[in-house]
Amino acid sequence: MSLVGYGAYVPYWRLTDTSIRAVLGSSGGKGTRAVAAFDEDATTMGVEAAREALATAPENFVPEALYFVTTSPAYIDKTNATAIHAALGLPQHVAAYDFGGASRSFCGVVDLVRASNQTAIVIASDMRTGLPGSADEATGGDGASCFLMGSPDDSVVEVVASTSVTDEFLDRWRVPGDDASAVWEDRFGESAYKPLGRAAFTDALKKAGVGVDDVDHLAVTGLHSRAVRAFKTWSGVRPESQAEDLTSRIGNSGTAAQGISLAHILDSAEPGEIIVTVALADGADATVMRVTERVASVRARRPRTVSRLVDGPHGQLSYGSFLTWRGRLNREPPRRPKPASPAAGPALRRKEWKYGLAASRCANCGTRHLPAARICIQCHASDHMLVERVADERATVATYTVDRLAYSPSPPLIAAMIDYDGGGRAGTEIADAGPDDIAIGTRVEMTFRRLYTAENGVHNYFWKARPIREANK
Amino acid sequence: MGSTGICDRVAIVGMGCTPFGEHWNKSADDLLIDSVTEACSSSGIDLKDVDAFWLGTMLSGFGGTTLSVPLKLPYKPVTRVENFCATGSESFRNACYAVASGAYDLVMATGVEKLKDSGYSGLAYANRPDDGTEEAISAPAVFSYLEPAYAEKYAVPRDVMKEVMTHIAWKNHQNGARNPRAQFQSDVSKQTICTAPLVAGSLGIFDCSGVSDGGAAAILCRAEDARKYTDRPLYVKGLALAAGSGVGVLSPSYDYTTFDEVTKSAADAYRQAGIRDPRSELAMAEVHDCFTPTEVVLMEDLGFAPRGEAWKEVLAGTFDLDGQLPVNPDGGLKSFGHPIGASGLRMLFECWLQLRGEAGARQIDTGRTRALTHNLGGRPGRCVSFVSVVGSRPD
Numbered sequence: 001m002s003l004v005g006y007g008a009y010v011p012y013w014r015l016t017d018t019s020i021r022a023v024l025g026s027s028g029g030k031g032t033r034a035v036a037a038f039d040e041d042a043t044t045m046g047v048e049a050a051r052e053a054l055a056t057a058p059e060n061f062v063p064e065a066l067y068f069v070t071t072s073p074a075y076i077d078k079t080n081a082t083a084i085h086a087a088l089g090l091p092q093h094v095a096a097y098d099f100g101g102a103s104r105s106f107c108g109v110v111d112l113v114r115a116s117n118q119t120a121i122v123i124a125s126d127m128r129t130g131l132p133g134s135a136d137e138a139t140g141g142d143g144a145s146c147f148l149m150g151s152p153d154d155s156v157v158e159v160v161a162s163t164s165v166t167d168e169f170l171d172r173w174r175v176p177g178d179d180a181s182a183v184w185e186d187r188f189g190e191s192a193y194k195p196l197g198r199a200a201f202t203d204a205l206k207k208a209g210v211g212v213d214d215v216d217h218l219a220v221t222g223l224h225s226r227a228v229r230a231f232k233t234w235s236g237v238r239p240e241s242q243a244e245d246l247t248s249r250i251g252n253s254g255t256a257a258q259g260i261s262l263a264h265i266l267d268s269a270e271p272g273e274i275i276v277t278v279a280l281a282d283g284a285d286a287t288v289m290r291v292t293e294r295v296a297s298v299r300a301r302r303p304r305t306v307s308r309l310v311d312g313p314h315g316q317l318s319y320g321s322f323l324t325w326r327g328r329l330n331r332e333p334p335r336r337p338k339p340a341s342p343a344a345g346p347a348l349r350r351k352e353w354k355y356g357l358a359a360s361r362c363a364n365c366g367t368r369h370l371p372a373a374r375i376c377i378q379c380h381a382s383d384h385m386l387v388e389r390v391a392d393e394r395a396t397v398a399t400y401t402v403d404r405l406a407y408s409p410s411p412p413l414i415a416a417m418i419d420y421d422g423g424g425r426a427g428t429e430i431a432d433a434g435p436d437d438i439a440i441g442t443r444v445e446m447t448f449r450r451l452y453t454a455e456n457g458v459h460n461y462f463w464k465a466r467p468i469r470e471a472n473k
Numbered sequence: 474m475g476s477t478g479i480c481d482r483v484a485i486v487g488m489g490c491t492p493f494g495e496h497w498n499k500s501a502d503d504l505l506i507d508s509v510t511e512a513c514s515s516s517g518i519d520l521k522d523v524d525a526f527w528l529g530t531m532l533s534g535f536g537g538t539t540l541s542v543p544l545k546l547p548y549k550p551v552t553r554v555e556n557f558c559a560t561g562s563e564s565f566r567n568a569c570y571a572v573a574s575g576a577y578d579l580v581m582a583t584g585v586e587k588l589k590d591s592g593y594s595g596l597a598y599a600n601r602p603d604d605g606t607e608e609a610i611s612a613p614a615v616f617s618y619l620e621p622a623y624a625e626k627y628a629v630p631r632d633v634m635k636e637v638m639t640h641i642a643w644k645n646h647q648n649g650a651r652n653p654r655a656q657f658q659s660d661v662s663k664q665t666i667c668t669a670p671l672v673a674g675s676l677g678i679f680d681c682s683g684v685s686d687g688g689a690a691a692i693l694c695r696a697e698d699a700r701k702y703t704d705r706p707l708y709v710k711g712l713a714l715a716a717g718s719g720v721g722v723l724s725p726s727y728d729y730t731t732f733d734e735v736t737k738s739a740a741d742a743y744r745q746a747g748i749r750d751p752r753s754e755l756a757m758a759e760v761h762d763c764f765t766p767t768e769v770v771l772m773e774d775l776g777f778a779p780r781g782e783a784w785k786e787v788l789a790g791t792f793d794l795d796g797q798l799p800v801n802p803d804g805g806l807k808s809f810g811h812p813i814g815a816s817g818l819r820m821l822f823e824c825w826l827q828l829r830g831e832a833g834a835r836q837i838d839t840g841r842t843r844a845l846t847h848n849l850g851g852r853p854g855r856c857v858s859f860v861s862v863v864g865s866r867p868d
Binding site: 335336337339340341342343345346347349350353354367369370371373377378398399400401402403404405406407413415417419423424425426427428429439440451460462 | 593594595597599600602603604605606608609610611613614615617618619621622625671672673674718719720722723724725727728729854
């Protein structure tokens with residue numbers, strides 16, 4: 001299978017090293033990182049990236065499987081890909097699997113899908129941080145990327161050659177349950193990656209019959225930033241062909257970084273150009289690709305470019321809020337009862353609503369109901385409804401409030417009644433916004449979020465609305 | 474088919490109401506015993522002569538035994554009812570119909586709520602298990618939706634809306650200051666009200682009703698028997714209830730400046746009671762001022778002010794204690810407090826006092842003989858609304 005569509009997601013919030021330094025003193029550099037909001041996790045960001053990717057899908061694209069890769073799963077034992085599957089409204093016969101543990105997993109999954117004859121949605125999503133004051137905290141990033149793998153006839157890039165090399169050595173590790181990774185001495189990892197990266201890169205280029213000067217775009221990713229920098233220099237690829245390094249603006253999003261980087265290249269690459277990706281993680285994976293003519297048509301369907309996600313409107317987060325959102329600051333909770341866990345039965349019965357944001361439209365009079373109703377509120381026709389997904393529709397705020405009393409993991413809770421462009425109204429929470437970002441008439445779009453986590457550990461996933469910050473509302 | 478009503482067929486012959494407030498030393502049982510005892514003694518009625526009971530409570534107990542056990546009622550019928558914040562009115566309404574049907578001679582409607590045992594300052598309760606998708610926003614927040622919508626529709630500047638809301642809170646606190654049973658019995662300055670910390674939207678703490686404990690009770694009989702118990706009974710003129718289909722939270726056609734449930738229930742009650750112009754015919758009205766914007770909208774829905782004009786009427790003092798139509802002379806939910814199951818009966822208790830000339834410092838001097846209660850439950854766009862009209866004279 002070949003890459004036939006792609007998408008990326010970078011959350012709205014940013015944390016600067018300066019704001020970390022203001023609290024901790026000496027720590028931090030000069031960069032900025034992207035931060036998943038309190039109501040986001042690897043699963044919700046995966047949904048966002050997949051929605052971006054599916055918007056670019058060829059008309060005949062029918063996924064047979066969904067593969068979700070993360071090192072920061074919202075659940076273990078329970079599959080997280082199923083929530084994404086449901087949020088995308090995929091039919092039951094589409095398989096959904098989690099992969100993860102190690103940040104290298106993404107390369108392996110993409111290789112397997114490429115070698116298979118099964119169309120697939122491959123999502124990588126990660127939330128990366130570390131102990132307060134650590135480099136992982138300051139230079140980590142949250143984000144997601146998604147590849148649609150389909151018929152070679154529709155490919156955006158054709159893979160000319162690839163090489164994977166593997167070695168066992170102690171670079172970084174984390175014991176399950178720990179909330180921060182550990183790393184061996186920096187220089188050790190750098191020297192371990194050096195021969196691996198070279199071996200994979202050299203071999204892949206040789207197999208492809210491509211010289212270093214033929215490389216139009218080189219994207220090197222990996223959690224070992226010294227090794228990544230060193231490899232770029234060593235590769236001999238012309239500076240103008242080195243892909244723009246986004247880590248100083250959004251941080252390093254681990255498993256998602258390679259996909260975001262490739263998406264960024266594809267947002268501007270020309271047909272015939274050679275792209276090489278090198279991922280340094282417990283070995284090295286090098287892939288040589290050639291951009292096809294189809295890149296332009298796929299690009300035309302992209303809702304947002306990576307540049308837009310990286311440099312578009314974003315909210316500045318204080319370090320205190322960051323620590324609170326990541327559970328590293330045990331703050332006084334709102335003096336309200338903690339919300340109850342969603343119950344399994346009701347969540348199953350209404351999964352098309354809860355996950356797929358599907359409404360019903362009366363087949364008799366056309367009135368839309370959110371959530372789906374059996375009896376029409378307008379003409380009272382009974383059980384005469386058509387199911388309609390509204391998740392990808394925009395809406396307008398009819399009225400709104402800033403609720404300083406309700407429980408929220410990050411008060412105040414902002415809520416609104418919103419009217420969908422295709423008809424119908426629903427009450428919703430507003431995401432990625434402060435009290436000044438909302439008014440009657442504000443245009444919003446839907447985003448899949450984790451409203452809260454109940455005391456039994458159950459994550460309550462549902463959709464929120466966020467203000468549209470693009471000029472075209 | 475039709476809502477024909479029971480005008481002048483049922484009379485209120487006794488009433489009781491506890492002070493509302495933070496009763497740390499009283500249980501729901503105590504509040505029921507206190508209000509029932511007062512209702513009986515108000516007209517010298519022996520509890521054992523009451524044939525059937527209704528109990529309204531939303532959160533303070535299940536089943537008829539919530540009333541029969543503390544009062545040690547021997548095998549009488551007790552029906553527990555619940556209808557959101559209109560629960561107390563629902564208790565009264567069903568008791569009225571039992572008398573009107575001829576099934577019982579003498580019945581009692583009771584209501585109680587013990588809210589202050591939750592450990593939280595606002596209203597806090599658990600819903601049935603669900604899928605977690607219902608907006609988990611607070612009561613002040615859902616009612617605060619009214620304010621920007623009303624301001625937008627009638628082009629009222631937001632700072633003027635705040636003045637309107639402040640006037641309502643100020644007025645209801647003024648009235649409550651003249652009521653020894655109210656939760657809050659002191660005047661509050663407009664300055665204090667409008668600069669109070671925000672709770673939701675533009676609603677400050679003084680724009681919200683008091684969360685309190687309390688109980689209330691009414692004794693009812695057939696109108697022709699009323700004088701056996703009291704020489705000043707109140708007659709039930711109209712009783713209406715409307716439960717909405719929730720169209721407002723589903724349909725963009727709803728604009729958050731009205732409660733359709735209120736206009737429908739008011740029209741029904743007025744028709745039953747033969748009221749054509751409520752503003753000139755009613756002596757007073759007790760309305761569901763859960764939050765100050767609610768009272769603004771209710772003035773229009775109940776026909777006390779033309780559409781888009783209530784805000785001006787509020788500022789002009791039309792609904793003040795000495796205005797053309799005093800609204801919430803007892804202080805309303807705002808300063809009398811809002812123990813949910815008791816509130817509907819508390820509103821009737823003020824009608825009972827005012828129409829019998831027993832309201833003391835806040836007695837309204839009027840020749841009008843009819844009064845209205847309005848009780849709302851739920852949220853704008855999806856609620857239940859109750860309206861009653863009672864009067865001191867049979868028509």
